Amino acid sequence: xxxxxxxAAMVGLAPPxxxxxxxxxxxxxxxxxxxxxxxxxxxxxxCPVCQGMPIAESxxxxxxxxxxxxxxxxxxxxxxxxxxxxxxxRYGEWVLLSPRAEGFSLTVWLAPPLALVVGAAIWWWWxxxxxxxxxxxxxxxxxxxxxxADEQYLRExxxxxxx
Amino acid sequence: xxxxxALIAALVVVPLLILLALGFGHDPREVPSVLTxxxxxxxxxxxxxGQTVRLADLRGKPVVVNFWSTWCEPCKTEAPLLRQAALxxxxxVHFVGIIYEDEPDRVRQYLSExxxxxxxLIDPKSLTAIDFGVAGVPESFIIDAAGIIRHKEAGMLSAxxxxxxxxxxxxxxxxx
Numbered sequence: 001x002x003x004x005x006x007x008a009a010m011v012g013l014a015p016p017x018x019x020x021x022x023x024x025x026x027x028x029x030x031x032x033x034x035x036x037x038x039x040x041x042x043x044x045x046x047c048p049v050c051q052g053m054p055i056a057e058s059x060x061x062x063x064x065x066x067x068x069x070x071x072x073x074x075x076x077x078x079x080x081x082x083x084x085x086x087x088x089x090r091y092g093e094w095v096l097l098s099p100r101a102e103g104f105s106l107t108v109w110l111a112p113p114l115a116l117v118v119g120a121a122i123w124w125w126w127x128x129x130x131x132x133x134x135x136x137x138x139x140x141x142x143x144x145x146x147x148x149a150d151e152q153y154l155r156e157x158x159x160x161x162x163x
Numbered sequence: 164x165x166x167x168x169a170l171i172a173a174l175v176v177v178p179l180l181i182l183l184a185l186g187f188g189h190d191p192r193e194v195p196s197v198l199t200x201x202x203x204x205x206x207x208x209x210x211x212x213g214q215t216v217r218l219a220d221l222r223g224k225p226v227v228v229n230f231w232s233t234w235c236e237p238c239k240t241e242a243p244l245l246r247q248a249a250l251x252x253x254x255x256v257h258f259v260g261i262i263y264e265d266e267p268d269r270v271r272q273y274l275s276e277x278x279x280x281x282x283x284l285i286d287p288k289s290l291t292a293i294d295f296g297v298a299g300v301p302e303s304f305i306i307d308a309a310g311i312i313r314h315k316e317a318g319m320l321s322a323x324x325x326x327x328x329x330x331x332x333x334x335x336x337x338x339x
Contacts (some may be wrong), residue, residue: 061289062289062299067293068288090198090199090204090293
């Protein structure tokens with residue numbers, strides 16, 4: 001819905017589509033006229049003549065024809081997976097707005113949590129190095145360890161300051 | 164910067180640079196072709212002259228399938244090239260135009276002024292375009308004599324691509 005509102009707001013500002021793109025249809029089929037399942041499937045399929053927009057929300061005639069294909073296949077009793085497979089066989093995995101968690105697409109799902117873990121590890125390692133010992137919740141509150149020479153030097157500074 | 168920091172920076176920066184290089188190397192609007200090397204989808208369409216055409220009936224010779232439209236400017240630029248190729252390869256190669264998202268009457272009018280010289284098929288509801296994974300026009304498929312898609316061109320064809328692909332297919336005797 002957010003995408004629909006955003007698109008509706010942007011239509012007046014958007015430049016005309018390139019001549020090699022798809023012909024614009026008068027208006028997308030109303031959401032109410034579609035079954036929720038058909039709409040949900042259309043929300044997962046990328047419109048090939050738009051920029052990152054699902055066919056369920058695109059006003060282009062190509063997207064509307066693709067939605068009609070989804071409706072027809074759904075009416076024939078095809079499952080969601082069978083409909084996705086039909087489009088993937090023609091347009092590739094690219095057509096799925098949520099890539100499947102398999103093959104190379106698996107990196108899309110694994111990379112963010114992996115980056116989070118690696119980032120946390122680097123942060124922990126940096127904190128540990130900075131504090132010079134194991135990191136614990138109270139570590140920052142503890143006094144840092146100094147050598148005897150440093151302690152002596154600090155004592156002299158305090159004495160000078162407190163004069 | 165000591166060697167450890169340099170190594171960590173390299174481990175972070177180098178993969179990012181590789182990803183960026185790969186990303187900038189691709190056209191973000193390009194739809195990948197997964198049909199090349201696979202059998203062409205079957206089609207049964209009606210031509211502008213009312214003749215029923217099946218792709219299977221055209222087997223035995225290479226086929227050039229061109230999706231186009233009268234509202235597509237690059238298609239008009241490409242048209243003379245296809246007309247010329249259809250003449251040059253006449254009898255050895257089938258040329259088929261599939262009208263994409265357009266009105267048959269408008270196409271008839273257009274072709275009466277600028278004939279292409281090969282059959283033009285009407286594709287109601289873009290069913291055949293979707294079967295071929297078409298993402299805009301012009302888009303062309305060069306199919307060998309056995310019905311396998313050997314080349315897909317998203318955008319305008321060039322003389323080099325047409326001649327290079329067809330000469331290769333004819334040289335192979337149409338073998339896949």
